[in-house]
Amino acid sequence: MAQAINNWQADQKADLSEPKAKPKYISTFRALSGYMKEHRLTFAGFIACTLVAIAAELLQPYLLKIAIDDNLMVGKNDYSSLMLICGTYFALSISAFLFSYLQNNLLQKAGQSIVASIRKRLFEHITKLSMSYFDRVPSGSLITHVSSDTEAINQFFNQVVLSIFRDGLTLIFILVLMFQLDAELTLYCLILVPIIAGIAIAFRSYMRTTYQMARTRLSRLVAFVAENLAGMNIIQVFHQQEEQKKQFGERNNSYFRANIREIRTNVLFNRSYEVLNNLAIAFVVWIGGQAVLGVNGTTLEFGVLYAFITYIRLFFQPINTITQQWNTLQSATVAINRIWSIFAIEPDVQDQPKALSVDKDSIAGRIDFNDITFAYPEGTTVIRKLDLHVRPGEMVGIVGTTGAGKSSLISLLCRFYDVREGSILIDGHDIRDISQHDLHRIVGLVQQEPYLYSGTVLDNVRMFDESISREDVIRACEFIGADTIIERMKDGYDTKLSERGSGLSAGERQLISFARIIVFAPRILILDEATANLDSHTEQLVQAALERVSVGRTTLVIAHRLSTIMGADRILVMSKGKIVEEGTHDELLRLGGYYEELYRHSQGQHDAIEAG
Numbered sequence: 308m309a310q311a312i313n314n315w316q317a318d319q320k321a322d323l324s325e326p327k328a329k330p331k332y333i334s335t336f337r338a339l340s341g342y343m344k345e346h347r348l349t350f351a352g353f354i355a356c357t358l359v360a361i362a363a364e365l366l367q368p369y370l371l372k373i374a375i376d377d378n379l380m381v382g383k384n385d386y387s388s389l390m391l392i393c394g395t396y397f398a399l400s401i402s403a404f405l406f407s408y409l410q411n412n413l414l415q416k417a418g419q420s421i422v423a424s425i426r427k428r429l430f431e432h433i434t435k436l437s438m439s440y441f442d443r444v445p446s447g448s449l450i451t452h453v454s455s456d457t458e459a460i461n462q463f464f465n466q467v468v469l470s471i472f473r474d475g476l477t478l479i480f481i482l483v484l485m486f487q488l489d490a491e492l493t494l495y496c497l498i499l500v501p502i503i504a505g506i507a508i509a510f511r512s513y514m515r516t517t518y519q520m521a522r523t524r525l526s527r528l529v530a531f532v533a534e535n536l537a538g539m540n541i542i543q544v545f546h547q548q549e550e551q552k553k554q555f556g557e558r559n560n561s562y563f564r565a566n567i568r569e570i571r572t573n574v575l576f577n578r579s580y581e582v583l584n585n586l587a588i589a590f591v592v593w594i595g596g597q598a599v600l601g602v603n604g605t606t607l608e609f610g611v612l613y614a615f616i617t618y619i620r621l622f623f624q625p626i627n628t629i630t631q632q633w634n635t636l637q638s639a640t641v642a643i644n645r646i647w648s649i650f651a652i653e654p655d656v657q658d659q660p661k662a663l664s665v666d667k668d669s670i671a672g673r674i675d676f677n678d679i680t681f682a683y684p685e686g687t688t689v690i691r692k693l694d695l696h697v698r699p700g701e702m703v704g705i706v707g708t709t710g711a712g713k714s715s716l717i718s719l720l721c722r723f724y725d726v727r728e729g730s731i732l733i734d735g736h737d738i739r740d741i742s743q744h745d746l747h748r749i750v751g752l753v754q755q756e757p758y759l760y761s762g763t764v765l766d767n768v769r770m771f772d773e774s775i776s777r778e779d780v781i782r783a784c785e786f787i788g789a790d791t792i793i794e795r796m797k798d799g800y801d802t803k804l805s806e807r808g809s810g811l812s813a814g815e816r817q818l819i820s821f822a823r824i825i826v827f828a829p830r831i832l833i834l835d836e837a838t839a840n841l842d843s844h845t846e847q848l849v850q851a852a853l854e855r856v857s858v859g860r861t862t863l864v865i866a867h868r869l870s871t872i873m874g875a876d877r878i879l880v881m882s883k884g885k886i887v888e889e890g891t892h893d894e895l896l897r898l899g900g901y902y903e904e905l906y907r908h909s910q911g912q913h914d915a916i917e918a919g
């Protein structure tokens with residue numbers, strides 16, 4: 308059931324990330340033009356090289372026409388002029404090669420750096436978005452935006468821009484040369500243009516549909532894989548492999564079918580084009596051949612016919628390439644629209660224009676939750692009129708039923724979300740007035756599953772902040788009692804951790820995250836189920852670390868295990884978004900409510916373990 312809900316949610320989220328509107332080409336070019344301006348010189352160089360490369364390429368058939376008509380057909384034994392023609396032909400070939408190479412390189416350079424800038428801006432923007440955004444959008448879609456969508460923009464430069472300039476100019480040059488050679492035959496050839504355009508347009512809309520379908524299905528597939536990877540332990544524990552395999556198979560097949568349809572359409576289009584090209588050549592040979600033979604009183608030199616046949620073949624290539632760019636342009640437009648729609652998202656939680664800059668060392672650590680009410684976007688109210696005041700340096704334990712709102716309460720203190728009603732103050736400052744940068748220096752958070760990055764132990768403790776010295780890190784680890792564990796590792800503090808610290812035990816990861824707290828020294832410390840995943844021996848280690856870390860700091864500890872919070876100055880019991888019991892461990896036991904029941908339960912479990 309839970310799985311079905313998860314999948315339904317994944318589908319809902321995936322749908323949210325799909326573009327509903329048609330691609331907007333003008334806004335796409337406007338979006339990119341700002342980036343292109345920065346590389347205007349490189350683009351100018353690209354256009355100049357393109358012009359030279361095309362001229363060098365298209366003059367080659369013209370030279371052959373001269374050789375045929377002025378030398379070979381008239382039987383002129385002028386070897387020196389033939390030699391000159393051959394030499395020029397060779398020089399043109401080399402120039403066409405060199406300038407095409409340069410043109411490609413210049414375009415690549417500009418295109419790649421634009422894409423790198425967009426990717427960087429996108430990543431920076433995503434990291435600034437509020438948690439409500441990440442609740443809505445699955446990480447798989449975001450990975451697609453940062454990887455495939457930026458790649459689609461890359462292809463826009465490599466293929467679309469290249470083709471529009473190179474092939475567009477080639478077409479114009481070919482027409483000029485053909486008119487110059489024989490206007491009448493050119494006009495005959497132009498009859499073919501509406502037919503070519505008609506076929507291109509007919510395929511275009513079908514190709515667009517097949518392309519978008521394939522992209523949508525790929526995006527769903529990626530989102531599904533990302534969610535499965537993130538929840539692999541749950542899948543294995545609940546033996547969901549078969550169900551997931553079935554669901555993956557359905558998505559995979561659906562993507563496969565969309566891909567096949569897309570490829571089939573492309574192949575059909577290309578082959579139809581080749582047939583049309585050959586028909587056009589036959590048409591030119593028929594019309595031009597009669598003229599060469601002097602039928603109907605018209606005359607045409609053989610060299611001109613030869614050049615025409617070459618130009619007609621060359622004429623079809625660029626049209627084909629340009630129309631082939633249609634789906635690349637489509638994908639780039641969809642990608643740009645998607646990326647720019649992410650850029651347009653404003654974080655729900657933002658700094659005020661004149662946000663307070665608060666030095667964390669000046670903070671005593673008083674926290675006031677003044678009658679706060681909170682609901683997640685599009686969710687029901689999870690915290691109702693909660694009033695709580697925490698003294699500087701006090702340790703407050705929070706327990707309660709599942710879904711009572713404990714984690715939501717601390718998310719509000721970290722300002723991952725803003726309260727709907729009421730206010731949260733730290734030392735009298737409303738947290739909405741404090742700059743988020745300063746707030747996150749004041750409030751430190753340790754979660755059940757601490758996040759470790761791929762990097763060394765040292766990097767993970769100081770969070771890649773080089774201004775924190777190695778000695779400070781070592782001192783913090785010694786203080787926490789993590790030093791012996793770290794020194795036993797292969798390279799001590801320089802041991803490289805794999806992604807998310809997967810090579811370490813839960814307790815080791817937790818100790819490293821405590822060392823982080825010591826290094827960054829927040830004034831308020833929040834622990835959200837920080838000891839939940841630990842065995843009792845590691846829990847004792849972490850508990851000892853917690854006692855050291857919390858000295859002199861206001862500390863809020865959410866725990867299911869009462870042993871973690873029994874010694875707290877005050878314990879709160881939450882239910883349905885409210886505080887229903889409050890007092891010290893002994894006071895709450897005497898009260899005989901939920902806490903006392905929880906305690907009896909935990910004692911029962913403890914006794915059972917001892918007896919077993």
Ligand SMILES: Nc1ncnc2c1ncn2[C@@H]1O[C@H](COP(=O)(O)OP(=O)(O)OP(=O)(O)O)[C@@H](O)[C@H]1O
Binds near residue numbers: 683
């Ligand atoms: N990101 C979210 N979006 C929407 N609703 C949420 C979100 N996070 C939590 N909730 C809902 O808010 C309510 C309170 O959740 P919260 O995680 O604060 O409870 P909790 O007391 O910490 O529970 P637990 O002890 O199980 O962790 C729950 O009904 C939960 O479904």
